[in-house]
Amino acid sequence: IKSSLPEGFTILDFKNQLTKELSNGYDELKLEEHDLKRVQELRDNKFSTWNWNWGRTPKFEFNNWQRFAGGSVEIHANVSQGKITVIKIQGDFLGISDITDLEKLLQGVLFTKDAVKGVLQKTNLRNYFGDKISLEDLESLF
Numbered sequence: 001i002k003s004s005l006p007e008g009f010t011i012l013d014f015k016n017q018l019t020k021e022l023s024n025g026y027d028e029l030k031l032e033e034h035d036l037k038r039v040q041e042l043r044d045n046k047f048s049t050w051n052w053n054w055g056r057t058p059k060f061e062f063n064n065w066q067r068f069a070g071g072s073v074e075i076h077a078n079v080s081q082g083k084i085t086v087i088k089i090q091g092d093f094l095g096i097s098d099i100t101d102l103e104k105l106l107q108g109v110l111f112t113k114d115a116v117k118g119v120l121q122k123t124n125l126r127n128y129f130g131d132k133i134s135l136e137d138l139e140s141l142f
Contacts, residue, residue, distance in 0.1 A: 070132025
């Protein structure tokens, strides 16, 4: 670009000219106090909500794996509209309960760390993963 610019045209000149061109010659828009308040209301009540940011997301698959002291844990989840629709938990961990019971508890849960943690906290994880895989370990997978 520099070879196409006039002699002595600085990077600051380029930035200013680019800003002017992209703004179609308009000056910076200054919002009034009532405008700022409305923008903040929209941010808080619409654009910062879980539903706006995640509730309308297309279907996707989530996969993660990690090895812990008590064995490896692999998560495969299908998520639709921000909720877990199908989840499979596999690995070489040693538990005494059927992992499908935990999978059923996680189906329909919002795909957020807090929502998943809420389910995991109410569950006796030792029965599924033994005593060397912690709640924090499992949280790190989501």
